[in-house]
Amino acid sequence: MKIKMLMTTNYKGAFFEANSVHEMDEITAKRWQKNGLAKVQVSKKVEKVEVEAKEKKSDKAIPTAKELFVQCKELGIDIKPKLKAEEYVEAIAKFNKTKEDGRE
Numbered sequence: 001m002k003i004k005m006l007m008t009t010n011y012k013g014a015f016f017e018a019n020s021v022h023e024m025d026e027i028t029a030k031r032w033q034k035n036g037l038a039k040v041q042v043s044k045k046v047e048k049v050e051v052e053a054k055e056k057k058s059d060k061a062i063p064t065a066k067e068l069f070v071q072c073k074e075l076g077i078d079i080k081p082k083l084k085a086e087e088y089v090e091a092i093a094k095f096n097k098t099k100e101d102g103r104e
Helices: 026-034 045-059 064-076 085-101
Strands: 002-005 010-011 014-015 021-023 038-040
Touching: 002 026, 026 038, 064 085
Parallel strands: none
Antiparallel strands: 002 021, 002 038, 010 014
């Protein structure tokens, strides 16, 4: 994993200067990143793919469990809070089916 040093450090007898780029094992790289010593260098190609993936996810606009709970309350569905999103979706689907059948 490529990292860019944010601070100068000495590690296992090797001297790593600030703003230098090094290939490092993943465990050490993540530890240094967590401690603010370095940041992970990401190639532009990988970064572009990650941005595109995030954009695709945001395009779908999947509601959160909290948003679904609020929607259930607005529809008048009596349901417990802090359930999984799927359970709220099922409750809304059941409500819609009942409403379509005319059995409110």
